Amino acid sequence: MATPQVAQVRRLVTEIPGPKSRALQERRERAVAAGVGSVLPVYVERAGGGIVEDIDGNSLIDFGSGIAVTNVGNADPAVVERACEQLTRFTHTCFMVTPYEGYVEVCEALDRITPGGHEKRSMLLNSGAEAVENAVKIARGATGRQAVVVFDHAYHGRTNLTMALTAKNMPYKQGFGPFAGEVYRMPMAYPFRWPTGPENCGPEAARQAIAQISAQIGAQIGAQNVAAVLIEPIQGEGGFIEPGAGFLPELAEFCRANGIVFIADEVQTGFARTGHMFACEHEGIVPDLMATAKGIAGGLPLAAVTGRAELMDAVHAGGLGGTYGGNPAACAAALAALETIESRGLVRRARAIGEVALDRLRGLAEKYDIVGDVRGRGAMLAVELVKGGGDTSPNTEALGQVVRYCHSQGLVLLTAGSYGNVIRLLPPLAIGDDLLDEGLSILEEAFAGI
Numbered sequence: 001m002a003t004p005q006v007a008q009v010r011r012l013v014t015e016i017p018g019p020k021s022r023a024l025q026e027r028r029e030r031a032v033a034a035g036v037g038s039v040l041p042v043y044v045e046r047a048g049g050g051i052v053e054d055i056d057g058n059s060l061i062d063f064g065s066g067i068a069v070t071n072v073g074n075a076d077p078a079v080v081e082r083a084c085e086q087l088t089r090f091t092h093t094c095f096m097v098t099p100y101e102g103y104v105e106v107c108e109a110l111d112r113i114t115p116g117g118h119e120k121r122s123m124l125l126n127s128g129a130e131a132v133e134n135a136v137k138i139a140r141g142a143t144g145r146q147a148v149v150v151f152d153h154a155y156h157g158r159t160n161l162t163m164a165l166t167a168k169n170m171p172y173k174q175g176f177g178p179f180a181g182e183v184y185r186m187p188m189a190y191p192f193r194w195p196t197g198p199e200n201c202g203p204e205a206a207r208q209a210i211a212q213i214s215a216q217i218g219a220q221i222g223a224q225n226v227a228a229v230l231i232e233p234i235q236g237e238g239g240f241i242e243p244g245a246g247f248l249p250e251l252a253e254f255c256r257a258n259g260i261v262f263i264a265d266e267v268q269t270g271f272a273r274t275g276h277m278f279a280c281e282h283e284g285i286v287p288d289l290m291a292t293a294k295g296i297a298g299g300l301p302l303a304a305v306t307g308r309a310e311l312m313d314a315v316h317a318g319g320l321g322g323t324y325g326g327n328p329a330a331c332a333a334a335l336a337a338l339e340t341i342e343s344r345g346l347v348r349r350a351r352a353i354g355e356v357a358l359d360r361l362r363g364l365a366e367k368y369d370i371v372g373d374v375r376g377r378g379a380m381l382a383v384e385l386v387k388g389g390g391d392t393s394p395n396t397e398a399l400g401q402v403v404r405y406c407h408s409q410g411l412v413l414l415t416a417g418s419y420g421n422v423i424r425l426l427p428p429l430a431i432g433d434d435l436l437d438e439g440l441s442i443l444e445e446a447f448a449g450i
């Protein structure tokens with residue numbers, strides 16, 4: 001099966017976006033709902049490695065991976081070959097009607113590679129939001145409790161329950177309520193913005209969260225009714241916030257002691273992205289349930305919940321499922337992607353990318369006082385922009401300038417953050433050193449030009 005080979009060089013032959021992209025954008029505006037946005041409206045022709053090629057013939061450096069999805073690279077040959085082979089045999093039967101081996105194999109792989117040596121089970125779904133919803137269903141079903149604890153700056157998806165779990169109003173929730181009930185939000189251990197300093201953040205935030213769960217929730221509904229604590233081990237859309245050291249282990253311990261299911265939302269952090277297969281491993285956390293999606297299948301839609309057998313198996317037969325969950329082509333792609341992650345040492349590659357990039361980003365922090373914080377692990381890195389001169393309030397204007405410059409130079413760059421002031425780097429782990437360097441240089445030029 002021939003895969004398009006994409007030359008690994010940046011090349012701009014028109015302005016960005018080019019004339020063909022602009023024409024397509026006009027067509028799109030007459031056909032596609034306005035509420036669906038695009039970060040950079042260059043229309044894609046093909047992509048691979050660290051390059052996205054557009055319909056005008058421009059080759060852009062990819063620092064987005066389609067939001068942490070194409071960790072193994074876009075159209076990775078092994079993924080394409082295995083998915084195509086599956087498509088020629090059957091496209092769908094529905095696992096709930098007549099099952100197939102690929103689904104079982106993906107679950108076996110997830111049970112094997114997720115943290116913890118205990119007995120596990122998995123189930124497959126289509127999207128991250130669906131995985132989070134099902135993790136909450138399973139936690140509630142297994143414990144007979146209702147309340148779910150989430151955190152400031154959390155992002156868990158766009159369905160009704162996951163909107164309730166998500167912290168940020170604009171653009172995710174505004175006008176879309178009423179939201180699902182029994183969701184309780186706690187302060188997040190956000191080192192850069194912790195009042196008593198980053199070194200105190202983890203333990204203090206854990207104490208606050210635990211005290212609030214016990215007191216506030218205790219008074220309202222009884223702490224014995226908390227089904228789950230749900231958290232991203234590194235927050236994604238909220239601004240790539242690595243919780244202060246000690247926060248996650250204390251929360252996990254509190255959950256264990258109180259019969260609360262600890263759910264890790266690893267939808268963005270999973271599959272080698274942060275320099276471990278899963279971000280929980282940075283502090284040795286073993287979650288009871290884990291939601292995964294994005295990086296799982298090299299770009300095909302697939303998601304999963306993996307967790308303790310006694311929780312996963314507690315739900316009655318027929319209580320979990322969905323028509324497309326674990327589509328056979330997506331399963332084949334996932335098996336190839338997982339093999340690629342392991343055989344090409346992409347966990348190590350993520351760390352190497354992190355070392356190179358963090359060094360360069362810290363250089364920016366030394367030079368420019370609008371760089372308030374540089375953080376991240378592996379190939380999940382962020383730069384938080386502030387007003388500068390001792391003022392740490394968010395600097396969205398500078399962010400806009402940096403991003404516009406990078407886009408104009410053919411660097412696909414994303415933003416994040418509750419305050420909309422965080423640049424985030426999510427290069428494919430298949431990116432080469434040259435493109436990584438060049439992308440970082442464009443980012444440096446952007447700062448020099450402000």
Ligand SMILES: *Cc1c(COP(=O)(O)O)cnc(C)c1O
Pocket residue numbers: 126127128129130132155156157158232236237265266267268269293294
């Ligand atoms: C993207 C994301 C989701 C939602 O995934 P979808 O596939 O967009 O539904 C949930 N949690 C986190 C941490 C995410 O980054």
